[in-house]
Every structure is written in structure tokens, then in C-alpha cells.
Amino acid sequence: MNTNTRISAYLRQAVQRQRLLDTARQLIAVPSRTGEGGAVADRLADLLHNEGFTVERPAADHPTAPAVVVRFTSGKPGRTLQFNGHLDTVHLPFVPPAIVEGRLTGSGAADMKGGIAAAIEALRILRDTGALTAGAVLLTAHDLHEAPWGLGQQLNALISEGYVGDAVLLPEPLCDHLPIAGRGNATWKTIIRRAGEPVHEVMRPPEEPSVLAAGAELIVRLGRLQERLSAQSDPLAGSPSVFVGQFHGGEIYNQYPQQCWLEGTCRWLPGTSPAEVEYDFRALLTELARDTRTRIDVEWTFIRDAFYLEPNTPIVQAFQQACTTISGQPLPPGPKLFVDDGNSFYGLKNIPTITHGPRAGGQHTVKEWVDIDDMVRVAHLYALTAVFYCQEPQ
Numbered sequence: 025m026n027t028n029t030r031i032s033a034y035l036r037q038a039v040q041r042q043r044l045l046d047t048a049r050q051l052i053a054v055p056s057r058t059g060e061g062g063a064v065a066d067r068l069a070d071l072l073h074n075e076g077f078t079v080e081r082p083a084a085d086h087p088t089a090p091a092v093v094v095r096f097t098s099g100k101p102g103r104t105l106q107f108n109g110h111l112d113t114v115h116l117p118f119v120p121p122a123i124v125e126g127r128l129t130g131s132g133a134a135d136m137k138g139g140i141a142a143a144i145e146a147l148r149i150l151r152d153t154g155a156l157t158a159g160a161v162l163l164t165a166h167d168l169h170e171a172p173w174g175l176g177q178q179l180n181a182l183i184s185e186g187y188v189g190d191a192v193l194l195p196e197p198l199c200d201h202l203p204i205a206g207r208g209n210a211t212w213k214t215i216i217r218r219a220g221e222p223v224h225e226v227m228r229p230p231e232e233p234s235v236l237a238a239g240a241e242l243i244v245r246l247g248r249l250q251e252r253l254s255a256q257s258d259p260l261a262g263s264p265s266v267f268v269g270q271f272h273g274g275e276i277y278n279q280y281p282q283q284c285w286l287e288g289t290c291r292w293l294p295g296t297s298p299a300e301v302e303y304d305f306r307a308l309l310t311e312l313a314r315d316t317r318t319r320i321d322v323e324w325t326f327i328r329d330a331f332y333l334e335p336n337t338p339i340v341q342a343f344q345q346a347c348t349t350i351s352g353q354p355l356p357p358g359p360k361l362f363v364d365d366g367n368s369f370y371g372l373k374n375i376p377t378i379t380h381g382p383r384a385g386g387q388h389t390v391k392e393w394v395d396i397d398d399m400v401r402v403a404h405l406y407a408l409t410a411v412f413y414c415q416e417p418q
Contacts, residue, residue: 028412031155032349035407038149039400045128047071048141048399051111052121052130058112058174061167062089065111068140068165075148084181086167091182094163096147102159102416103338106189107143107406108365109136109196110169110179114388127393134384138394139195139402140165142382146406155407159414162189169365171327172211176368183372191339191413193406195381196364199398202340203379205261206360206367207291208298208330213323214242214309216316217283228280236273238316239284243268245308246288256293260359261330264292266305294330302326328363329371337376342413346405355380380405 050071056064069079069092080093092111113132121130128138147163150156164187168174182188216235223229246266253264266288273284292301302324313320333340335357344354360366366377382398 028345028349031411032346032404032408034153035149035155035411036404038153039145039403040148041396041400043148044141044145044399044403045396047144048128048133048138048394049121051137051141052128052132055118056112056132056167057115058168058170060089061112065089065092065165065167068092068111072144077147082182082185082187084166084178084185084187086178086181089167089178091164091166091178091187093187094147095160096151096156096163097160098156098158098414100158100416102414103191104160104162104189105339105410105413106162106164106192107147108164108179108192108194108369109140109143110167110365111137111140111165112167112169112174114170115173116388116390119390119392123396124393126396128396128399129391129393131390131392133394134197134392135387136196136381138384138399139197139381142399142402143193143195143406145403146410149403149407150410155411156414157411158416161410161414162187172325175325175327176365179365179368180372183368188369188373188375190375191337192366192369192375192377193343193409194364194366194377194379195402195406196379197381197384197387197394198360198379199381199383199402200355201358202344202355203331203360204333204335204357205258205294206331206363207261207264207293208296208367209327209363210290210298210302211287211325211327212290212305213285213287215283215285215321216242217319217321220282222275222282223280225278225280232280233317235281235284235318238312238318238320239271239273239286241316242286242309242312243271245312249308258293260357261293262359264296266290292330294332296330298326298329328367331360331363331367331370333370333376333378339376339378339413343378343380343409345412346408349408350401350405
């Protein structure tokens with residue numbers, strides 16, 4: 025048995041499955057819709073404080089739910105690895121925790137309280153075993169992640185205030201590949217108006233423009249834009265896109281409406297400026313308003329920038345070494361189909377971030393679940409990655 029295998033076995037034996045499960049259940053048991061994460065942050069802070077960790081509570085522009093920060097250091101020089109996660113959940117009816125056939129269920133079980141619990145357990149076993157012989161681990165947990173109720177404001181404040189490591193592990197529910205590239209995302213809502221009042225269809229002035237026709241023309245023009253965007257491609261992230269998800273107008277079937285609105289998303293590839301994406305979208309609307317004699321306003325909401333992870337960085341090497349030690353092979357590279365906090369770390373500070381969490385499902389539904397055995401695996405993997413990564417560079 026080589027040294028890496030011995031360290032891995034030592035860490036795996038130190039994982040306490042029941043302690044990990046209890047932590048996840050305690051977090052799930054506290055409702056924490058986005059923007060309302062104060063109580064669950066307090067629960068996590070109390071839990072960590074009671075276990076002897078020194079807990080910081082920076083407000084990070086969200087004083088009703090201060091973030092939770094813990095620093096665990098070996099006392100020797102080395103890199104700092106950050107475990108980061110969000111404590112908030114989407115705005116759906118609350119579901120309490122339960123165990124069903126090897127799975128932990130409940131609000132936030134998958135996204136991402138099960139993953140946070142695994143990261144916490146990794147921190148504990150590094151403390152309990154003394155296996156971290158260099159560097160440090162920084163744990164951060166926060167609110168305001170889930171759009172549209174939050175836009176990452178609290179994490180962005182934490183990053184700007186210096187609560188960052190040299191690299192980040194992010195336990196979102198993605199576990200079958202190593203996400204290397206992902207698109208940025210913004211949402212938009214356009215409101216198309218004409219000057220007159222809503223009237224019965226037979227009473228409409230013949231010279232009045234049709235807002236519904238303008239909305240239909242917008243869909244046509246966005247379709248042409250999508251065709252052009254499809255010509256661009258990244259082998260992992262795919263193509264940039266523009267998407268229409270809603271089109272609403274009028275109040276009853278025979279009313280000539282005064283306004284209508286459409287809503288959708290724009291996504292772009294790494295290396296593309298979000299400001300340019302927004303500029304081009306607004307320019308398309310300006311041209312349409314002129315051609316249809318309507319007024320068009322847009323609400324443009326930037327969610328996250330695009331994401332890229334350099335495959336040869338030290339964190340990827342350490343993570344893949346840990347994966348190989350535990351399972352016999354590294355993870356294959358692949359895309360990141362969603363935006364997460366890794367996009368913020370990359371976009372704001374160019375900090376390499378790996379999204380990898382326990383096997384889970386039902387995200388953004390009332391039927392969330394996370395595999396308990398895989399929570400144990402992730403705790404083991406995070407701890408082993410920290411041991412490999414935090415060693416002082418030679």
C-alpha cells in the first residue's frame with residue numbers, strides 16, 4: 025500500500041456517517057428560502073461553534089443573514105483550499121427531512137445542504153486526523169444564491185472582502201464528470217407598448233400598431249439570432265443561445281391590447297463580454313421598436329458570467345489524484361450546464377473552482393434527494409483533495 029492509499033484509507037475510516045447525516049438533517053430542518061437564510065446560517069454557526077471551530081459571521085451586504093466562515097489551518101505554509109456552498113433554497117413549499125431507502129430527502133437536500141454537510145464532515149476529519157500537514161481550509165456558506173430571488177450578491181461581497189482561497193471546491197449536485205467550461209447567463213423581460221388604450225378589437229384604430237404582432241416579430245428575429253449564435257461552438261460548453269420562455273398579451277380574447285411582454289434568457293461562451301451580449305440584445309430591440317412603431321423596454325438581469333477551468337491547474341491535479349486514489353480513475357472532463365458560484369469565483373477573481381457534489385436529484389422541486397453513501401464519498405474526497413492540494417508548492 026503506497027502513501028496516498030494509506031492516507032486515503034485513514035481519512036475514510038475517520039468519516040462518521042451518522043454525524044454527517046445528522047448535520048445534513050439539521051440544515052434541511054430549517055426553512056431557508058433565498059433571502060431568508062438567517063436562521064439556517066445561525067444553526068450552522070452554532071453547530072460549528074459547539075464543535076470547537078472559530079466562526080466568523082461577516083454580513084457581506086446581507087445583514088439579516090450573515091455568512092458563516094471557518095478557517096482551519098495546519099499552522100504551516102501552503103495553499104488554502106476553500107469549501108463553499110449556499111444555504112438558501114428555491115421558493116417552494118417546505119419539505120422536512122426524511123430518510124427513504126438510502127436517500128436523505130427534504131428541501132435543499134440536493135441543492136445543496138447535503139453537499140455542504142459533506143464539506144463540513146471533510147473539515148472535521150481533517151481536524152480529527154491531523155492529516156492536513158500544510159496550508160489551510162476555508163469554509164464559507166451564504167445566502168442569496170438562487171435566482172431570481174438572489175443574484176449571488178452575498179458571495180460577491182465575500183469575494184470582494186477577501187474571503188477566498190487559492191482554489192475552491194463547490195459541492196453542487198454534479199458528480200459524474202469534471203466540469204471544465206460553462207456558459208454565462210442573463211435573464212431578460214421585454215415589455216412592448218403602443219400609445220393608445222386597450223379597446224375592443226372592432227373598435228381599434230386602423231393606424232394603431234399591434235403589440236402582439238411586434239411580439240411575434242421579436243420571436244422571429246430572436247430565432248434568426250439563435251441561428252447565427254449556433255454557428256459558434258465550444259467543444260464542452262456548447263453554443264451561445266437566446267431563448268424565449270414566455271409571451272403574454274391582452275386580458276380577454278377580443279381585446280386589442282395596449283401592451284404585451286416576453287421573457288427568456290441569454291447565454292454566452294467563455295471569452296465573451298457580458299456587456300457586449302447585452303448591448304447587442306438592446307440594439308435588436310431598438311431596431312424592432314423603430315420598425316413596428318412601438319415602445320420596447322427591457323429588464324436585463326445579469327446572473328453569472330461564463331466559466332472556464334484550466335485542466336492543468338494544481339487543484340485539478342490534486343482533485344484527480346484524489347479521485348484516482350479512491351476510485352481507480354480520474355473523472356472525465358465535461359460541461360457545466362448550469363451557472364453556480366464557480367462562475368463568480370472565476371469571473372471576479374479568476375480563482376479555479378471545481379463543482380463536485382454527492383449524487384442527488386429533484387433540484388428545484390419539492391422532491392429533492394441526496395444519496396447518503398455518496399455524501400460519505402464526497403466528504404472523503406474533499407478531505408483527501410485538501411491533503412494533496414494544500415502542500416506548499418516546491
